[in-house]
Amino acid sequence: MATGFELKASVRNRVGKGAARALRREGLIPAVIYGDKQPALPISIPVKETTLALHKGGFLTHIATVEVDGVKHQVIAKDYQLHPVTDKVVHVDFLRVSANDKLTIDIPVHFLNQDTCPGIKLGGVLNVVRHTVEMVVPALAIPEFIEVDLAKSKVGDSLHISAVKLPEGCHPTITDRDFTIATIVAPAGGLTEEAAG
Structure with missing residues (x-):
């Protein structure tokens, strides 16, 4: 079985381009957790740990644990966007998963x-x-x-x-x-x- 990765995240209170730019200046990446019949949860994740997980391989095929303010979510990365010039990760979409999925x-x-x-x-x-x-x-x-x-x-x-x-x-x-x-x-x-x- 594929072994996953863990990320610590915080809830994002503001969304939009300006808020996303402000997050990136602080060394964070805007992301979202969706699915499993629950509302979408906008979060911010650390650039360094996310980039390491991406370059380790299997980013889109490994189950990850994202801890959001003390609550753990089992997710899989469904998509990510890279900056067209710098190739830095600028956004990640996570899908919630459960044992029956x-x-x-x-x-x-x-x-x-x-x-x-x-x-x-x-x-x-x-x-x-x-x-x-x-x-x-x-x-x-x-x-x-x-x-x-x-x-x-x-x-x-x-x-x-x-x-x-x-x-x-x-x-x-x-x-x-x-x-x-x-x-x-x-x-x-x-x-x-x-x-x-």
């Missing part, structure tokens, strides 16, 4: 046994069709990644979603076909005579 998230794909893959050892090339797979997952059990094993893959093989062992309670959003995640293709110059023989 299902979320649609892009889960990264990891490939196992590339160094022992028969197709790659013969000169084939791993052609990744999908670096992530959009999946419906339990909110409190978001997988860090899914794994595709290349141990028996040969040149010309296609690796489909049906060959992947998916975590419990998780399924891809594409259900009408057995889509391809990757293929092992011959190199542009073709296989050498040794490899082909």
Whole structure:
């Protein structure tokens, strides 16, 4: 399961461009927590901790705990905006989540046994069709990644979603076909005579 991050926040009493600029001058980022049939909660979060969480990876796929004036909210970041010139975070939208919620998230794909893959050892090339797979997952059990094993893959093989062992309670959003995640293709110059023989 993806491990999340924690942020301390304060309620924002003022909203709008002027208030947002004033917050940023104080080293804070305007943000909002919404969803779960509760009113939207405008908050301010610290720039440093938020930027660290963003650059650590998984910002949009990890459950976070945002403590607002002593009250903890379980949330997932649904969107964030960066300044067009400085690339600093200027706003974050958080969605409240509970144990019964299902979320649609892009889960990264990891490939196992590339160094022992028969197709790659013969000169084939791993052609990744999908670096992530959009999946419906339990909110409190978001997988860090899914794994595709290349141990028996040969040149010309296609690796489909049906060959992947998916975590419990998780399924891809594409259900009408057995889509391809990757293929092992011959190199542009073709296989050498040794490899082909």
